[in-house]
Amino acid sequence: QAVLTQPSSLSASPGASASLTCTLRSGINVDTYRIYWYQQKPGSPPQYLLRYKSDSDKQQGSGVPSRFSGSKDASANAGILLISGLQSEDEADYYCMIWHSNAVVFGGGTKLTVL
Amino acid sequence: EVQLVESGGGLLQPGGSLRLSCAASGFTFSSYNVNWVRQAPGKGLEWVSFISSSSSIIYYADSVKGRFTISRDNAKNSLYLQMNSLRDEDTAVYYCARASDFDIWGQGTMVTVSS
Numbered sequence: 001q002a003v004l005t006q007p008s009s010l011s012a013s014p015g016a017s018a019s020l021t022c023t024l025r026s027g028i029n030v031d032t033y034r035i036y037w038y039q040q041k042p043g044s045p046p047q048y049l050l051r052y053k054s055d056s057d058k059q060q061g062s063g064v065p066s067r068f069s070g071s072k073d074a075s076a077n078a079g080i081l082l083i084s085g086l087q088s089e090d091e092a093d094y095y096c097m098i099w100h101s102n103a104v105v106f107g108g109g110t111k112l113t114v115l
Numbered sequence: 116e117v118q119l120v121e122s123g124g125g126l127l128q129p130g131g132s133l134r135l136s137c138a139a140s141g142f143t144f145s146s147y148n149v150n151w152v153r154q155a156p157g158k159g160l161e162w163v164s165f166i167s168s169s170s171s172i173i174y175y176a177d178s179v180k181g182r183f184t185i186s187r188d189n190a191k192n193s194l195y196l197q198m199n200s201l202r203d204e205d206t207a208v209y210y211c212a213r214a215s216d217f218d219i220w221g222q223g224t225m226v227t228v229s230s
C-alpha cells in the first residue's frame with residue numbers, strides 16, 4: 001500500500017469548488033504530519049501552493065490565491081486541498097507530499113480537469 | 116529574482132555516469148536546505164535526495180542509495196548530483212528544489228539512459 005494515495009483524476013465546473021484528497025496509509029496518523037501541496041501544469045515545473053498541519057500551523061505559498069486552502073479529515077486519515085471558485089487556469093496536476101522517516105514521499109498526483 | 120537553474124543532463128548508456136548541477140541566485144543559498152526530485156516521462160514526482168544547508172545531513176531515496184551522491188558548494192551557490200551506475204529507470208527530468216518546503220523549483224534538466 002502506498003504511503004500517500006491520491007485519486008488519479010477529478011473533474012469540476014468553472015466557479016465550483018474542488019476537494020482533492022491525499023490519504024495516508026493506515027498506521028500513519030495524518031494529525032502528526034504537515035501536508036504539502038504542489039501544482040504542475042504541462043511542460044512546467046511544480047509550484048508550491050501551501051502546507052497544512054493545523055489551523056495554527058499552516059502556510060500559504062507566496063502569491064498563491066486564498067481560494068486555495070488546506071485542511072484535514074481525521075476520520076479519513078487524509079489531507080485535503082480545497083480550491084474554490086474554480087478557473088480554467090486551475091486545470092493541472094496536483095501532488096501532495098509529506099516528510100516521513102527521513103525521506104520525502106509524494107502522492108501519485110491528481111489530474112484536475114475544469115470543464 | 117529567486118532562481119534555480121539545473122544543467123548537465125544528457126543522453127547516455129546504462130552503466131554510465133553523469134553530474135548534474137543546480138545554480139542558485141536571488142537568495143542566500145547557504146541558509147537553505149535543498150533537494151533533488153525527478154519525474155519520469157508521463158509519471159509523477161519522485162524525491163531523490165536532500166542535503167542540509169551545511170551539508171551535515173544527507174538523505175537518499177532507496178532507489179538511488181549507493182549510486183547517487185548529493186553535494187553542494189555554498190561559496191559557488193551550487194548544488195550537485197553525481198549519478199553513477201545509471202539504469203534505464205533513471206530516465207527523467209531532474210529538478211532541484213529549495214528548502215524542506217520545496218518552495219522554489221528549477222526548470223529541470225533531462226537525463227535519458229538508453230542503449
